[in-house]
Amino acid sequence: MILDRYLGLMLARSILLVALVLLPLFTLLDLVQQLDDIGVGNYGLLDALLYEVFLMPGYLLSLMPFIALLGTSIALGGLAHNKELTAMRACGISVVRIGLATLRSGVMFMIVVIVIMEWIAPPLHQQALKRQSLALSGVDVLIEKHGFWIHKDNRFINVRNIYRGHTPADIHVFEFDTGKHQLKRYLHADRAETQDRKQWLYKDLIIKNYTEGTVETGYEDGLVRESYLTEKQLQVLELPIESLPPSDLFQYLQYLRTSGQITERFELVFWQKVTLPITVVVMMLCSFPFVFGSMRVSSMGKRIVLATITGLSFQLISQLLANLGLMLNLSPMLMVLMPTVVFLIACAISMRRAI
Secondary structure, eight states: OHHHHHHHHHHHHHHHHHHHHHHHHHHHHHHHHTTTTTTSTTOOHHHHHHHHHHHHHHHHHHHHHHHHHHHHHHHHHHHHHTTHHHHHHHTTOOHHHHHHHHHHHHHHHHHHHHHIIIIIHHHHHHHHHHHHHHHHHOOOEEEETTEEEEEETTEEEEEEEEETTTEEEEEEEEEEETTTTEEEEEEEEEEEEESSSSEEEEEEEEEEEEETTEEEEEEEEEEEEEOSSOHHHHHHHOOOGGGSOHHHHHHHHHHHHHTTOOOHHHHHHHHHHHTHHHHHHHHHHTTGGGTTSTTOOSOHHHHHHHHHHHHHHHHHHHHHHHHHHHHHTOOHHHHHHHHHHHHHHHHHHHHTTTO
């Protein structure tokens, strides 16, 4: 238990240090790319800064395999440099035991990744995209806690949710009599399917008409009406699949399969998200050959260089296989898992002599 706590503390410190170096760097690089958008519509420097802050949890997830590899290499390299690993092995602690302690720490990092991926990064990512789209387009849309508020003619429309990332849901429409300044009609739809950009098919409606102090309530299974939203406003509502948490993405995949639509690209993103926690742990284990295995080196600088090359190679191979899988219509799950499995096997082969 003492070994687990000590090693876990060293790993956490090193991984946090690497994250604090890389995350602001990549955020700054992305901010530089946005300089051309500053001044367009209502988009200013403060909007760009807020956009980057909201996207930082997503950047952290994207960098997490590389951060885990580099951070673990630095932590174990520091222990080796201070002869602590030598002392551990002299006390009878095997490489396998050190590996198990690293795995236990890896489980904690897996939990952190899952929490960020499911509950923290997606809502912040979606909020960032909505605010950026609104600022750039200059459309009259108000974002609050309970969704969008849109004003058009004598109507106020409240879209409270984006079902599966693309379908407006929980829609409230208030129509006013402009002459009497009174509520004339209220419409609530469970969701709306976009037939095209000009018409929506509203599902499961409740319609209330207010006339002469009386209220007439009606119900409709479906109703086709003109879209209340402009083209730019619709673009604000539609969210990219990368901004969805795995649970919502899984539901969206089920919907696409049921409706007979193409799912390969969505499956690829889904499996990339689902396998990310496992990939983080595998990358942590891939640092062992630089300390114990046949590739071990004594210099901290060389370890960092080797870890960097390994991390970049993993990222490059993953992207190449993902794109190749989409082109050749191969299994997305296989294409996503293949780099992780290959690197894990290569790590095991390199560590065979040390064990």
